Structures are given as C-alpha cells and as structure tokens.
Amino acid sequence: xxxxxxxxxxxxxxWKKLGEVCEIYGGLTGKNKNDFKDGNSKYISYKNIFNNIExxxxxxxxxxxxxxxxxxxxxxxDILFTGSSETADEAGFSSAVTINFKQKIYLNSFSFGIRFNxxxxxxxxxxxxxxxxxxxxxxxxxxxxxxxxFNISKxxxxxxxxxxxxxxxxxxxxxxxxxxTELTAELTAELTARKKQYExxxxxxxxxxxxxxWKKLGEVTIYTQPTKYIVNSKEYSDNFxxxxxxxxxxxxxxxxxxxxxxxxxxxxxxxIFDDFTTANKWVDFNxxxxxxxxxxITSADENKFLLRYIYYxxxxxxxxxxxxxxxxxxxxxxxxxxxxxxxxxxxxxxxEKLDQFDSLVNSTSDGFQxxxxxxxKQYExxxxxLLSFKRKxxxxxxxxxx
Numbered sequence: 001x002x003x004x005x006x007x008x009x010x011x012x013x014x015w016k017k018l019g020e021v022c023e024i025y026g027g028l029t030g031k032n033k034n035d036f037k038d039g040n041s042k043y044i045s046y047k048n049i050f051n052n053i054e055x056x057x058x059x060x061x062x063x064x065x066x067x068x069x070x071x072x073x074x075x076x077x078d079i080l081f082t083g084s085s086e087t088a089d090e091a092g093f094s095s096a097v098t099i100n101f102k103q104k105i106y107l108n109s110f111s112f113g114i115r116f117n118x119x120x121x122x123x124x125x126x127x128x129x130x131x132x133x134x135x136x137x138x139x140x141x142x143x144x145x146x147x148x149x150f151n152i153s154k155x156x157x158x159x160x161x162x163x164x165x166x167x168x169x170x171x172x173x174x175x176x177x178x179x180x181t182e183l184t185a186e187l188t189a190e191l192t193a194r195k196k197q198y199e200x201x202x203x204x205x206x207x208x209x210x211x212x213x214w215k216k217l218g219e220v221t222i223y224t225q226p227t228k229y230i231v232n233s234k235e236y237s238d239n240f241x242x243x244x245x246x247x248x249x250x251x252x253x254x255x256x257x258x259x260x261x262x263x264x265x266x267x268x269x270x271x272i273f274d275d276f277t278t279a280n281k282w283v284d285f286n287x288x289x290x291x292x293x294x295x296x297i298t299s300a301d302e303n304k305f306l307l308r309y310i311y312y313x314x315x316x317x318x319x320x321x322x323x324x325x326x327x328x329x330x331x332x333x334x335x336x337x338x339x340x341x342x343x344x345x346x347x348x349x350x351x352e353k354l355d356q357f358d359s360l361v362n363s364t365s366d367g368f369q370x371x372x373x374x375x376x377k378q379y380e381x382x383x384x385x386l387l388s389f390k391r392k393x394x395x396x397x398x399x400x401x402x
Contacts, residue, residue, distance in 0.1 A: 013165045013389035019158030022114040025072040027083075027107040028063065039063040043106040049080050049095040053128045057099055063106065072107060076100040077124045079131055080113045084144075084151040086248050086274070086293060091150045092140035092157070096128035112154070126170040129177050130162060133387045134380070148291040149276075163389040173386045180379035184372060191368045198361040203316045205350050208340040217314075218335030220305040222298045229263045229296075231256050231288040245287045247274035247294050262286050263296070271297040271311050275328045282311050295330055309347040312354050313339050 028043065039062030048059050065071060074080070078097045085091040107113055116122055122130075130136060143156035165173075231244045236254025242262055244253045263270065269284040273295045280297075289296075299307040317337060341347075 013163045015161045015163050015389075016120075017158060018114065018160050018162060021120045021162075021164070022116045024154055024158070025107075025113050025115065027109045027111045027113075028071055029109070030069075031063065031109060035064045036062070037064075039065070041065040041104060041106060043108055044074060044080060044095075044111075045108050046082055046110050049111055050082050050090075050093045052095050053132050054096045054098045054124075055080065057101070060105065061108075065104075065106065072113070074105045074107055074113060075115065077122075078113045078115050079127055080107060080111055081140075081152065083110050083112055084146070084149050086149065086246055086276075086290065087250065087253065088141045088144040088146075088150040089137075090248070090250065091144040092137075092152045094128075094131035094140075096124045096131070098124045098128060112152075120164065121167055122164065123167065123170045123174065125174045125178070129173065129383055130387055132383075134384045135388070136160070136162065148293045163387070165389060176386065177379065177383055180375065180382065184375045184379060187368055187372045187375065191372065194361055194368075198357060201357055202312060202354055205354060206313055206316055206340060208342065212340045212342050214338040215341050216335065217310075217337050217339050220300050220339060220341065221307075221310060221335075222300050223330055223335065224296045224298070225292055226263070226289045226294060226296050227292060229261050229287075229289050230291065231258060233258055243285070243287050244290055245272060245281070245283065245294070246290045247272045247279045247281050248277065249279070251281060253290055256288055258288060262288055268298065269307060271307065271314070273297050273330060273334075275330055278329050278334065280311070280314060282308070304344065305341065306344070306347045306351060308351045308355075310339065312351065 041063055042060040043063045044055055045059075045061050048056055074097055076097055076099065080095050080097065082091065082093045085093075131140075139160045140152070140157070143153045143160070144150040145153060233256055236244065236256060238255055240255035240257040242256050242258060244256050245251060246253055264286055265283045266286050269282065271280055272283055272289070273280045275293055275295050297307075297310075299305045299310065314334075342350075
C-alpha cells in the first residue's frame with residue numbers, strides 16, 4: 001500500500017476544470033406530485049444519490065413520462081449530485097452510475113448530473129471515489145450558498161479542478177479501495193440486520209386493535225418554531241459548551257459559546273423535526289438550533305400523552321414524502337396522522353420495553369459500529385492519499401527537489 005502511494009506521488013497528472021471536461025444537465029422538469037403516483041418510468045431519487053457512492057439500481061422510483069416530453073436521461077458513466085441540503089457541507093453529494101443499462105432512467109428534480117466529454121477517459125468506478133474524496137467534497141461545499149437551504153452554484157461548480165490520471169492508475173486505485181469497501185460492507189450488513197430486528201419489534205409494539213382511541217398527532221403535541229433558539233454565530237468549536245443541532249444526518253453541527261436563547265431540553269426533553277425531510281431526533285440535553293426549518297415537538301399534556309411514546313410511534317411511520325412535493329411536512333401531512341392513545345400506564349410499559357430493547361441493540365451493535373468506524377477511517381485515509389495527485393506545476397517542483 002505504501003509503495004503504491006509513493007509511486008503515485010511521482011505521477012504527473014493533469015488537472016482540468018469540470019467546465020472543460022463535462023456537461024451539466026438537470027433533473028426532471030414540469031412535474032407535480034401526481035406525476036409521481038403510479039408512474040410508467042423509473043428515476044433516481046435524491047436519497048439514492050445521497051446515501052450511495054454508486055447508484056443503487058434496486059432502489060429506483062417511478063414517475064409518469066409522456067412520449068412527447070424532453071427530459072434528460074441518465075447514462076452509464078454519469079456522476080449525479082444532490083442540488084441542495086440544510087448545510088453547505090452536505091450539499092452536492094455525489095453518486096456514480098457504474099452499471100451499463102438499456103432502459104430509460106431519469107433524475108429527480110432536486111439533483112443534477114454531469115457527463116464527461118468523449119475524449120475524457122475516466123472509469124466510473126474511479127470517479128465514485130474521486131468525488132467523495134475530502135478535497136473534492138471541500139471544493140463542492142464552497143460552491144454552495146444559502147440560509148435555511150444551501151444550493152450548489154453551477155457557475156462555481158464548473159471551476160472545480162479534478163485530476164485525470166491514466167486508466168492504469170485509475171484501475172489500481174479502484175482495486176485497492178474496493179477491497180476496503182467490501183470489508184466495511186460485511187460489517188454494515190450485520191449491523192443493518194440488527195436494526196431491522198429492532199424496528200420489527202418496535203412496530204409490533206403499536207399493533208393495537210380498534211378498542212384503542214386514535215387521535216391526530218397535532219392534537220396530542222405542541223409544535224413550535226425555534227426562532228428564539230437559533231444560533232447567531234457561525235463560529236463553532238469543540239471547546240465551546242452548547243451543541244448546535246439539526247434533525248438531519250449530521251445531528252450535532254458543532255458547539256457554540258452563545259449563552260442566550262439556549263433551549264433547556266435537560267429540563268423538558270423535545271423531539272426535533274426537520275420540516276422538509278421528516279427526519280427527527282430525541283433530545284434531552286441543552287442546545288441551540290441551526291435554522292427555522294427544524295421544528296420542536298413537545299407533548300400537549302404529559303399526563304395523557306408521553307412524549308417518549310410519541311417519539312417511538314413517529315418513527316414507525318414512513319415519511320410520506322412525494323418527489324416534487326417540496327413543502328413543509330408537519331402542517332401539510334404529519335400533524336394529521338393518527339396515533340393510537342392507550343392508557344398512560346400502557347404507554348409507559350411500551351416506552352420501558354422499547355428503551356430496554358433500544359439500549360440492548362445499541363450496546364450489542366457498539367462493537368460493530370466501532371469496527372466500522374475504524375475501517376471507514378482507514379478507507380478514507382488511503383482514499384485521500386491515493387487521490388492526492390500532484391498538479392503538473394507541483395510535479396516539476398517535486399522532481400527538482402529529489
């Protein structure tokens with residue numbers, strides 16, 4: 001491994017701006033939410049791109065496409081990107097199209113794709129690693145701007161420079177990184193199986209008959225805008241005390257030294273809820289929030305509706321998100337969903353059992369998670385080392401020094 005890294009350090013690699021080597025195309029246009037019900041064509045969703053470094057073709061969704069429509073089709077070798085996110089660091093995540101398919105497949109509305117020019121030789125299996133590398137991710141995040149949502153600027157995106165090594169070098173890197181990802185995938189599959197077991201038990205806990213009263217979620221909770229708790233400073237540090245939260249994947253964005261407007265969740269726990277994605281988290285420690293896109297949910301009456309019970313139930317239901325329907329989800333959908341309300345003592349028993357099972361799953365999975373984290377760090381280290389090519393001008397300076 002070390003020998004290959006040293007070998008690549010002496011390789012002269014040309015760097016090109018993306019605008020010079022590819023064309024950019026957009027996702028579906030002119031669609032409404034009804035077009036995504038009982039569709040006749042397949043498309044790649046935002047989540048498919050965000051969650052995978054290469055597109056998962058077993059997880060395609062459907063959309064209605066008429067014969068006369070002119071929509072961009074995805075092709076083998078394309079790289080697809082998420083167009084926006086709640087934070088700049090999570091905007092522009094990429095996924096490569098590594099399968100050569102024959103049917104027409106489209107791209108969702110909130111993403112975009114790039115297609116390399118015919119004279120540019122880049123292996124899709126190589127680009128899937130390249131565009132997830134640390135230095136390219138940093139370059140992409142710098143092209144994003146916004147307040148509550150950060151959108152990629154195509155103009156700035158075109159100025160990002162990428163290395164174009166020989167096909168031989170690309171394949172060597174692919175072979176090594178594929179080995180790392182296969183080892184991690186085995187551990188991840190085991191962890192996923194444990195989580196599915198927990199989810200099955202959790203969902204069965206809410207399998208009530210018609211004798212139980214059902215109420216709208218909006219009737220048993222209080223939904224508040226976190227305006228007065230929003231963090232003002234953008235300077236985060238691990239030396240500060242108060243975490244800044246988002247309900248999304250990142251959860252803790254950083255720590256602030258602001259003391260005003262801190263939500264005292266240690267006194268009254270809360271469910272934080274992303275109003276665009278329906279992602280949610282249970283929080284029982286003090287915090288500030290990133291933006292008003294994240295809402296806070298508490299119980300309307302803790303003597304009748306346990307918030308912890310509500311939290312577990314919320315996570316049994318699908319998000320209900322429909323492609324093309326980019327709107328606030330709590331008022332338009334979630335608040336109207338009906339939740340079973342058994343007697344308080346029954347709610348308490350369900351919470352106690354799920355807390356125990358949740359703790360058991362997390363503790364038994366802890367070893368897997370630590371091992372996965374270690375392997376992931378090892379993979380990321382070698383990925384970034386292997387992809388740290390010298391530009392032509394740097395290469396000539398390096399050769400003179402040795």
